Amino acid sequence: MRALHATTVLLVRRDGRVTMVSDGQVTLGEAVVKTTAAKVKRAGKGKILVGFAGGAADGLALFTRFESKLEEFNQNLERSVVELARDWRTDRALRQLEAVILVADAERSFLLSGQGDLLQPDEDGLLAIGSGGNFALAAARALLRHTSLDARAIAIEAMRVAAELCIYTNDRLTLEEL
Numbered sequence: 001m002r003a004l005h006a007t008t009v010l011l012v013r014r015d016g017r018v019t020m021v022s023d024g025q026v027t028l029g030e031a032v033v034k035t036t037a038a039k040v041k042r043a044g045k046g047k048i049l050v051g052f053a054g055g056a057a058d059g060l061a062l063f064t065r066f067e068s069k070l071e072e073f074n075q076n077l078e079r080s081v082v083e084l085a086r087d088w089r090t091d092r093a094l095r096q097l098e099a100v101i102l103v104a105d106a107e108r109s110f111l112l113s114g115q116g117d118l119l120q121p122d123e124d125g126l127l128a129i130g131s132g133g134n135f136a137l138a139a140a141r142a143l144l145r146h147t148s149l150d151a152r153a154i155a156i157e158a159m160r161v162a163a164e165l166c167i168y169t170n171d172r173l174t175l176e177e178l
């Protein structure tokens with residue numbers, strides 16, 4: 001999977017709670033053009049969280065396509081992500097989209113990419129994408145193992161760490177919870 005230098009999105013699960021958070025920075029080349037973009041959205045009548053990293057227009061196009069899949073498959077998350085991944089891999093126009101998305105409901109989480117990746121998290125329930133994803137993931141994993149912080153607090157603190165390390169990530173967060 002090619003690294004996307006556009007953002008950081010983190011998904012944290014703990015004690016039955018799900019938190020997805022993204023930074024707000026949008027870059028164009030080497031310039032910051034927006035600091036408060038919302039890269040985490042709700043779908044599926046508010047019961048599903050979607051976050052995207054990569055090209056903003058590409059991420060929004062995938063979000064719209066995912067919502068269509070949810071409608072087509074009667075809000076079945078797993079079937080919708082499988083079909084989106086299949087379409088993304090086989091459709092000539094979709095293959096050109098440069099983004100990665102995280103999708104989660106109260107029970108399951110998925111990472112989808114245009115290279116055909118459809119992954120679920122390890123037992124710890126953490127997923128991260130974007131240029132600061134590995135920083136946020138490492139910080140969240142340490143906080144999950146060594147603190148009793150809830151999912152929301154872990155997500156916020158891990159994103160602060162990512163923002164300190166990744167030049168494409170800022171600390172203006174969009175956060176959604178289930």
